[in-house]
Amino acid sequence: MRTLSLIIAFTFLCFDFNAKAQTPIVADPPSGTLDGVNILSGTSVIIQLRSPSKQYVYLKGDFNSFSESANSLMKISTDGNTHWLQINNLNPGTYYRYFFLVEGVLEIGDPYSELILDPWNDGYIPQVNFPGMPQYPTGVVSVPISTFRTDNPYFLWTDYNFQKPSQDELVIYECLVRDFDSGSVYQDLIDRLDYFEYMGFNAIELMPVSEFEGNSSWGYNPNFRFAPDKYYGPKSKLKEFVNRCHAKGIAVILDVVPNHSFGTDPLVRLYQDENGIVSEDNPWFNSYAMHPFSPGYDFNHEDGWVREYWKRVFDFWLSEYHIDGYRVDLSKGITQVNSGSNVNLWNQYDQSRIDILFDYYSDIQSNHPGTYVILEHLGNNDEEKSLADGGFMIWGKMTYDFSQSSMGYSGDLNYSSWQNRGYSYPNLITYMESHDEERLAYDLQFYGNSSGEYDTKEFSTSMDRLKMTNAFLLTIPGPKMIWQWSELGYDVSIFDCGDGTFSEDCKLSEKPDRWTDLEVPERLSLAKTISALAHLKQEQSVFTTYDYNLDCSGTGKIIHLYSPEQNAVLIGNFDVVPLDITPGFPYIGTWYDYFSGLSFSVNDLATSFYVEPGEWHLYLDTPLPTPDTNGNFPILTSSGCMDPNAENFDPVAEFDNGTCQYITTLHLDMGELDPALAGPHIAGSFQNWVPSSTPMTLESDGTYSVEVIAVVGTQVDYKFINGDAWGEEETVPPACGANNGLGGYNRFFIVDPTILEVPIHCFSLCNVCGDPGFCGPGTYWDQDSGLCLPDDTLGGICPEDLDGDGIVAVGDLLLILSAFGTLCN
Structure with a gap:
């Protein structure tokens, strides 16, 4: 017991x-x-x-x-x-x-x-x-x-003079990093920046890049909102991408997903019942979605903590990564009005939803004025108009009508105009393809119309019709969007499984990049045409005018653009039979066919033109250089390093893009300091600041060296480490360091192909190791700076040292002589 x-x-x-x-x-x-x-x-x-x-x-x-x-x-x-x-x-x-x-x-x-x-x-x-x-x-x-980690590497931004493109001049390129190129990394996009610039894409919209479940994804299954997904590369590469885009005048827009999260989000997992359903006491999420199309777990945006959380998310990416705007996925879902499975009810005007969105918008603009905020709303026009008139840009889906038109059927493009929707400002981003839609080129080649010998399904005909279709997209005033590879007439179906089968289950599956399409003359000619149209939009004022009209409901379509400096008329026959089209020129006189370079006189404003199926013309009343649309001559998109002495010399590069990499040798003298067991290492911006990955080599004279490969003109920041872990690094004196933004300094050098060796330095000093006694007269050894500095106190030690240089010399005698005869009180 x-x-x-x-x-x-x-x-x-x-x-x-x-x-x-x-x-x-x-x-x-x-x-x-x-x-x-x-x-x-x-x-x-x-x-x-x-x-x-x-x-x-x-x-x-x-x-x-x-x-x-x-x-x-x-x-x-x-x-x-x-x-x-x-x-x-x-x-x-x-x-x-x-x-x-x-x-x-x-x-x-x-x-x-x-x-x-x-x-x-x-x-x-x-x-x-x-x-x-x-x-x-x-x-x-x-x-x-x-x-x-507490001492994060400092990224050297160089984009402080970057000016965002005006909203009404935006030609946005929607991009999925996973599929864009074979590497599925940010570096792939960096390598194609010359191509983006040539094409006239002045904004790149990345599909979600914050951490998502799995590695291969569109990104709309997010879990951790402040962490870039590692599959695409480290955060430094994302920053480099943004910085390099800004250097070329290209804005960067991130797709974000505030409607929902997936099951590995810690805020979801904190409050779930035994069945995985969000419990009633979860402060952030609804137990059940408030609308019909919410994947994952539905945020409650009426909750103050959710507002606080998302305001931090929005501010974080703008501040940390210098991005220029957001595309808000499924913005219509940001509501607590429960529409259940009733889509029509969900589409109804919802003042509470508008209030939530404007609360976020106001916070973003107060901290980061001029930030683009784009809504994938896809709702009723009355609500979209309220949002657009308040500053939001609205996704304007026109896939069906552009697709029908391109195939030779009836498609009404008039609703592509922001004015025809009643907006007060050009805040409608019209698009004909997005990641959610079928490819126009695929539909054209499988379902296109025909008449006699004219068949829109024929390859060269389909590419020509896509030129016309893009012309009617890009010349309408207001921002526009191009989905990845549309400019090349990409014709792999969204439902292609990659094994010869097609299924809706394959909508999200990986799609092959087709950069070899640039070698196909018809596709290259399409890309060149789109490039010319994009540059017109940004360089010619008439394409941002408020004074315009569209007659685009029939198969013979016309757009008129008017401005004090320039006027334009676009005509196109989307039918499969010839049409008589009256362009409706605003005045008689000389006009210019932009893509042919030919001029002609208009003497009768009622004159009709006989237009073949698929034929189109852009007429201007001012002469401009004729653009190159010849698909037999490649564009200079194969850029690279053209210096044979560089480490990354590219023998097939067509022009040098400033990416040549050179080896620079650094030297270290440990002086009286005993090397650590692991030996001296170096960490820096060139290797993502990993302290253990770059050991230094012991030379025969007892010093250490290391070779660093970096791009010409870049600043390489680094520190020597006595060992292979943080805590053992040197303290770099300010006199020879670059401020790291964290209260300390890093060593640095600028990569120069004519200077490929940095002089030897002593650990934690600015120059070679040595006895402080080598400092000359009138100077002393300063441990903090690692330099010999003038000693202002020495003049008081020796009264005869009148000039205070630390030594009695002829200069002091001359001072005495210069004062000879002076009366002293």
């Missing part, structure tokens, strides 16, 4: 110990603390999780050996809404992995993390896509987790 009592007592003692261990300290975090990681210094952070009604939370990470102890138990705020913990003794620049253990059972990552590690998908990301990825702590946790 005594033994049983002892066991029971011991059990209660253990229970009491665990209860105390799970009772967090009640204390409010410091004022201004935000959810997520708050960097206090290079060695200290506060991490905060908002999780109302959760009794206790452990913060487990590398900084506490993933332990579950009193030291990892997070404090709880007095209102019970947040758990937080300060972590000290961190090494600046080191990645720390961490996650939250909620009430002893639920493992989640940090919803505000900027880099997550995924146990299921990271292993399938090629190392070349994301070099230096931290390793997932297998065996410790089994869900996506978070990382942070």
Whole structure:
């Protein structure tokens, strides 16, 4: 009996110990603390999780050996809404992995993390896509987790003079990084920037790039909103892409998904029932979607915390990545008006939805004036007009009518005009293809109309008709959008499974890039025509006029554009038989056929032209250079490095694009400092600041060297490290360093093919190692700067040193002589 009592007592003692261990300290975090990681210094952070009604939370990470102890138990705020913990003794620049253990059972990552590690998908990301990825702590946790570091690499932005293109001149290129080129990385887009510039695409709209479930995706299944998906490359590459776009005058727009999240989102997982349904106490999500077409879990945007969260998301990408705008996916779903499965009810004018959207819009514009905000609303026109007149740009889907017209059937293009929708401003982004729509070229070649020998399905005819179709898209005033590869007449069906079969299940599947289409004369001629039209839109004022009209309901279509400087008339026969078309020139006189270069006189305004099927003309009353649309002559899109001495010399490059890479050799002298067991390393912008990946080579004279490959003209920032981990790096003196934006300095050099060697430096100094005694008279050794500096105090040490240079010399005697005869009081 005594033994049983002892066991029971011991059990209660253990229970009491665990209860105390799970009772967090009640204390409010410091004022201004935000959810997520708050960097206090290079060695200290506060991490905060908002999780109302959760009794206790452990913060487990590398900084506490993933332990579950009193030291990892997070404090709880007095209102019970947040758990937080300060972590000290961190090494600046080191990645720390961490996650939250909620009430002893639920493992989640940090919803505000900027880099997550995924146990299921990271292993399938090629190392070349994301070099230096931290390793997932297998065996410790089994869900996506978070990382942070306190000393993040500083990206050298050079885009501060960039001016966004005017909204009404935008020709947006919608792009899916996954399919754009074979590498599925941001570098593929960087390599094609000359092509974008040639084509006249002055904005690139990336389909969602924040972390999504899996690796191969359109991105509309997001989970972590502050982390770029690793499959496309590190954050530094995304920044480089934006920076390089801005250098060419190209804006970058991100597709974002505020309507919903998917099941691995920590904010979803915090409050779910046993069936995976969001529970009623979830502050962020509805238990059931408020509208018919909501995939995933539906955000409640009437909730103040959701507003706060999304305002942080919007601000983050604009500030951190210098993007220029957003395309808001499924914006019509941002409402708490429950339409159930009734699409017509969902489409009704919804003032609450308008109010939510304008709250976000106002916040964005107050912090980042001029930001593009595009809505994929696809709702009734009365609501879209209210949004457009308030500054939003609206997706204007015209796929059916453009497709019907291109195939030779009846299609009404009049609704492509912002004026015909009653808008006050040109805020309608008209498009005929998007990622959600079938390819016009595919429909043309399979379902096109014909009459006699004229057949729109014939390949060369279909490409010619796409020229005409694009002309009627791009010349209508207002912003326009082109879907990836449309400019080449891409004719792989959206439902193509890649194995000869077709299915709606393959809509989201990977599609082959077809850059070899640039070698097909008919497709190249189409691309050149679209390029000429895009540049006209941006360079000739008449194409942004408010004074225009469309007669585009029949098969013979006409557009009139008027301005004080220039007038234009576009005619086209979309039928499969000849038509008589009266252009309706505004006055008699000389006119110019832009694409042929021919001039002609208009003497009778009622004159009709006999127009063959598929024939079209753009007439201007001002002469302009005739554009090159010859598909037999390639455009200069094969750019590369043309210097044979460079590491990346491209013998087939048609012109040099400034990407030549050269080896620069750096030297290090450790002086009296003993090298670490791992040996000296270097980390820098050229290798994503990974401290362990670039060891230095010991030379015969006892110094160390390393070769760095980087692009000509770029600034390479770096630090020497006595070892292979952060915490062992040198302290670079300000006199020879570049400010890293974090209170310290990095070494740097500019890549110059004529200077391929940086002189030797001593660890933590600006010059060679040596005894401070080598400083000359009147100077002293300054440890902080690593330089000999003038000693202003030496003049007081020796009274005869009148000029204060630290030595008595002829100069002091001359001062005495110059004062000879002076009366002294």
